[in-house]
Amino acid sequence: MSSPALTATIDLDAIAHNVGVLRAASGTDILAVVKADAYGHGAVPVARTVIAAGATELGVAHISEALALRAAGVDAHVTSWLHTTGSDFAAAIAAGIDIAVSSQRQLDAVIAAARVMGSPATVTAKIDSGLNRSGIGEETWDDVAVSLAKADAEGSIRVRAVMSHLARGDEPDHPLNSAQAERTDAAAALLTRLGVATPLIHLANSPAVLTRPDLARDLVRPGIALYGRTPVPAIGDFGLIPAMTLTAEVALVKRIAAGQGVSYNHTWTAPVDTTIAVLPAGYADGVPRALSGRLQVLINDRLFDGVGRVCMDQLVVDLGPDGGGVAEGDRAELFGTGAAGGPTARDWAEAVDTIDYEIVSGVGGRVVRQYVGGVGG
Ligand SMILES: *Cc1c(COP(=O)(O)O)cnc(C)c1O
Numbered sequence: 001m002s003s004p005a006l007t008a009t010i011d012l013d014a015i016a017h018n019v020g021v022l023r024a025a026s027g028t029d030i031l032a033v034v035k036a037d038a039y040g041h042g043a044v045p046v047a048r049t050v051i052a053a054g055a056t057e058l059g060v061a062h063i064s065e066a067l068a069l070r071a072a073g074v075d076a077h078v079t080s081w082l083h084t085t086g087s088d089f090a091a092a093i094a095a096g097i098d099i100a101v102s103s104q105r106q107l108d109a110v111i112a113a114a115r116v117m118g119s120p121a122t123v124t125a126k127i128d129s130g131l132n133r134s135g136i137g138e139e140t141w142d143d144v145a146v147s148l149a150k151a152d153a154e155g156s157i158r159v160r161a162v163m164s165h166l167a168r169g170d171e172p173d174h175p176l177n178s179a180q181a182e183r184t185d186a187a188a189a190l191l192t193r194l195g196v197a198t199p200l201i202h203l204a205n206s207p208a209v210l211t212r213p214d215l216a217r218d219l220v221r222p223g224i225a226l227y228g229r230t231p232v233p234a235i236g237d238f239g240l241i242p243a244m245t246l247t248a249e250v251a252l253v254k255r256i257a258a259g260q261g262v263s264y265n266h267t268w269t270a271p272v273d274t275t276i277a278v279l280p281a282g283y284a285d286g287v288p289r290a291l292s293g294r295l296q297v298l299i300n301d302r303l304f305d306g307v308g309r310v311c312m313d314q315l316v317v318d319l320g321p322d323g324g325g326v327a328e329g330d331r332a333e334l335f336g337t338g339a340a341g342g343p344t345a346r347d348w349a350e351a352v353d354t355i356d357y358e359i360v361s362g363v364g365g366r367v368v369r370q371y372v373g374g375v376g377g
Contacts, residue, residue: 003331004368005280006248010041012374014241016053018226021239023054026209028216030055031079031202033223035065040286040363041227041244042371044072049374050226051076059221063087066097081126081163082134089113093121100124100163102134104144107151114156123148124161125191125199129183130176131167141187149194161200162188163221169204170231172211181215207231210238228337229356233346242344244360245336246286246367250299252278253319253328262316263308268293275323277304279332282313286363287334290352298333298342299326335359 022030032055038046047058047069057077060066066080067088080092081100090113092099099121101107107123114121125148128135136144151157164184168174181203188201201217206225208215211232224231228242256262258272270276279297283289287310295306297317304326307318319326338344345356 003249004370005251006285006367007246007370008040008363008367009245009247009370009372010045011241011243011245011372012045012049013372014228014243015041015046015049015226016374018228018240018243019050019053019055022206022209022220022222022225025238026204026213026216026220028220029057029218031057031059031219031221032226033059033221034069035059035061035223036361039223039227039357039361041360042369043069044074045369045371045374046226047072047074047076052374057219063089063092063097063099067091067095070095070097079124079161079163081124089121090117093117093119096122098122098124098160100126100161102126102128102136104136104140104147107144107147107157111151111156120155121157122160123151123157124163125159125187127162127164127184127187129164129180129187129203131165131180133165135164138183142190145187145190145194149191149196152196159191159196159199161202161218162191163201164203166203166205166208166215169212170207172207172232172235177208177212177215181217185217205231211235224357227360229345229360242337244345244363246281246334246363247331247336248279248281248297248334250277250326250328250330250332251280251314253323253326261308263292263311265309267309268307268318270318272321274321275319275326276307277317277319277326277332279315279317279334280313281315281334282311284312284364285367286359287315288348288352288354288359288362291348294351295334295348296343298336298340299324299330301340303341303343304332 032050061082066078079098126135202219204220206222209220228240230237292309345359349356
């Protein structure tokens with residue numbers, strides 16, 4: 001295996017294991033969420049892996065993401081749920097993408113595209129049951145349901161599913177979760193009363209899959225947990241295995257004297273004569289600049305402190321007066337499973353007051369993805 005400057009190693013066997021954890025927790029079929037390049041892990045290899053591991057279908061935000069999966073030969077059922085006025089519904093219909101609509105306008109555009117194409121669109125009704133983000137708003141739902149049923153009866157669309165998204169899935173005991181489930185069930189029941197063949201229902205995201213099996217319906221829709229990250233760290237990790245390890249080669253090792261400042265604005269000054277290492281990883285690669293002076297890296301099983309500002313392309317590590325036995329060409333682990341005592345994406349997230357979703361999906365395009373295990377490599 002070659003050794004690029006900066007690598008995100010993706011353990012596909014970990015992802016397959018996590019699919020098993022989620023299936024056991026929910027007792028339900030899995031719609032695996034692979035949007036945003038599978039949260040930075042690589043949509044195509046992850047899609048192949050999760051389907052081989054027993055997930056039954058896939059979900060993405062944009063139609064362009066679904067089309068990219070098709071272009072790579074992924075033929076599993078794919079639902080796409082975030083559209084704009086320029087979204088190419090005709091291309092989605094041609095590629096057999098399930099289009100989740102959030103409004104009457106989107107539905108009308110899908111029906112028009114289906115008529116032009118001369119083939120029915122597969123449609124999911126995305127219900128806003130309380131998140132107040134995407135989804136068909138409550139006041140409009142009755143009318144949109146009538147339109148859905150009419151288009152379904154005419155044959156321009158086939159309504160396959162009703163989906164909704166939880167606002168407080170990571171607060172398992174919050175009453176809104178059950179309320180959203182009831183509203184989603186009621187929406188599906190209305191479609192059935194209007195003559196639509198009983199639609200599938202799905203609303204559980206990762207935290208709900210793991211903590212609220214009673215909210216599983218025909219499918220569950222986990223994202224982050226597939227990648228081995230617990231969405232409810234206070235409750236547990238559920239045996240999930242983090243799939244991404246971010247490593248960088250030590251590009252440069254050199255001595256600096258006591259009193260010398262390091263990196264932009266010299267926010268860190270060497271207290272003694274010491275040795276520093278330059279790593280080719282910066283905020284353009286997904287290392288938050290806010291981690292300046294607040295991160296550690298693992299090199300040859302030893303932890304070293306990051307010092308000074310994280311720059312766009314580089315960061316600096318203090319190896320100590322003796323250089324820590326580190327040589328140019330050694331590999332530094334920025335985050336990984338944490339199993340060997342190294343930092344994790346959650347450590348980074350906590351240090352900069354965010355969630356590890358943002359850390360892994362922010363790993364940049366310059367970082368070379370390498371795959372181990374699985375079927376997608
Ligand atoms: C991103 C997303 C998910 C997955 O959420 P996780 O918290 O990562 O499990 C599920 N459904 C929708 C609509 C989403 O946008």
